[in-house]
Amino acid sequence: MKILEINKYFFIKGGAEKHFFDVADLLMENGHEIASFSMKHKNNLPTKWEKYFLSTVGYTSEYSFKEKIRGIFRMFYSYEAKNKINKILDDFSPDIVHIHNIYHQLSPAILFEIKKRKIPIVMTVHDYKIVNPNYNLFHGNKFYNRCRDGKYYQCFLDKCIKNSYLKSFLAMLEIYWHNSILKTYEKNVDVFIVPSEFVKTILIERNIDKNKIKVIPHFIKNIKEDKHQEEIEEKFALCMGRISKEKGVNKILDIFQKIQGIKLYLAGSIENNFKIPDSGNVKYLGYLSEDMLEKYIQKADFIISGSQLPETFGLVALEAISHGKPFVGFNVGAYGEIIKNGENGFLVENAKEMEKFVKSIVCGKIVFNEMKIGQDAYLKYHGDMYLKKIEKVFIFKTNSIMEYK
Structure with missing residues (x-):
């Protein structure tokens, strides 16, 4: 099957990008022909499909004024996106299109062009952007639910995007445009x-047709054998991912200031000028390659997260248990579908409870069977299971479209 995989970033920026690349690799390994559509960026991985990629846009300080302005227009429509997507559709002729995150940098306008050709569109949902201006559903340090039932104006009133009236206003306009006026996702996405x-x-x-929704959990890639010879003698817990207040890293740092006998290792990119304290109990590893990150996961005593965002899945938790490591985090979002207290980790309600469980693990009062954690995770989340489920969706939708034609 010829599958066009689409995501706005073509480098590993976060969990969505990791899954995007993992899925493409899995499909190629099993005989499918894959093309990619994305945006040009200085951090992109090399690919023969780059000639079809859109020009760079962005909204943070790393982008030029021109790129920011172009990005604002692309939120609503982009002639460049229209032309480039049609070019790759002409040249590759996919049987199906699988989209991930496309808003802002790629423009949802591409969906209308794909649908004109009666090519089925499957979307993997990585966050809540298609139903809420605030893609995390988190504002003011709590679950954000005030935009339900199409009340997107609440985003502007509450400054739900980075506490900014301007950014919130643009996000409000964007979702009214795509959800209430054009019905971009409702009309074009098949699954x-x-x-x-x-x-x-x-x-x-939030009014997405339940008959269009298919639950397919993320999957575990085959664990690579650790070829690094150096040993890490000290005990440590690993906190990985984006190093930011939004991800609750400050809460983890506060806890480890009170705990003796174990260090906290931080792995990931620092965001929003987050300050890591100069402490002998904390070690910042920087942004690690996939191989190096695996090394530290395998050597860690456990994996910990301070995020209180309503996580859509919890790739960090999956990474932990796939390596046989217990996961400690807050009981939010979908974590409860992965982590069972006492079996493969702990989910807690507050920082005090987290501190208690961390101390119990460190002093040996709580011991986990790492081999069983890894085996159970593999049985539930191995790649073959994911492949069968997503191929079933692809084949069903492709056959349905062919009958319709």
């Missing part, structure tokens, strides 16, 4: 793949 029952519930509550 929404969600990684958890939690996300399915959120989408149904």
Whole structure:
């Protein structure tokens, strides 16, 4: 099958990009022909498909004024996106299109061009952007639910995007344009793949057709053998991903200031000028390659996260248990579908409870069977299971479109 995989970034920026590349690799390994459509960026991985990629846009300080302005227009429509997507559709002629994150940098306008050709569109949902201006559903340090039932104006009133009236106003206009006026996703997406029952519930509550939603959890790649010879003698817990207040890293740092006998290792990119304290109990590893990150996961005593965002799945938790490591985090989002207290980690309600469990693990009061954690995770989340489920969706939708034609 010829599959066009689409995501706005073509480098590993976060969990969505990791899954995007993992899925493409899995499909190619099993005989499918894959093309990629994305945006040009200085950090992109090399690919023969880059000639079809859109020009760079962005909204942070790393982007030029011109790129920011172009990005604002692309939120609503882009002639460049229209032309480039048609070019790759002409040259590659996919049987199906699988989209991931496309808003802002790629423009949802591409969906109308794909649908004109009666090519089925499957979307993997990585966040809540298609139903809420605030893609995290998190504002003011709590679950953000005030935009339900199409009340997107609440985003502007609450400054739900980075506490900015301007950014919130643009996000409000964008979602009114795509959801209320054009109905971009409703009209064009044939199947929404969600990684958890939690996300399915959120989408149904916000008027996504339940018959279009398919739950397919993310999967585990084969664990690579550790070829690094150097040993890490000290005990440590690993916190990985984006190093930011938004991800609750400050909460983890506060806890480890009170704990003796174990260090906290941080791995990932620092965001929003987050300050890591100069402490002998904390070690910042920087942004690690996939191989190096695996090394540290395998050597860690456990994996910890301070995020209180309503996670759509929890790739960090999956990474942990796939390596046989217990996961400690807050009981939010879809984590409860992956982590069972006492079996493969702990989910807690507050920082005090997290501190208690961390101390119990460190002093040996709580011991986990790492081999069983890894085996159970493999049985539930191995790639073959994911492949069968997503191929079933692809084949069903392709056959349906062919009958319609």
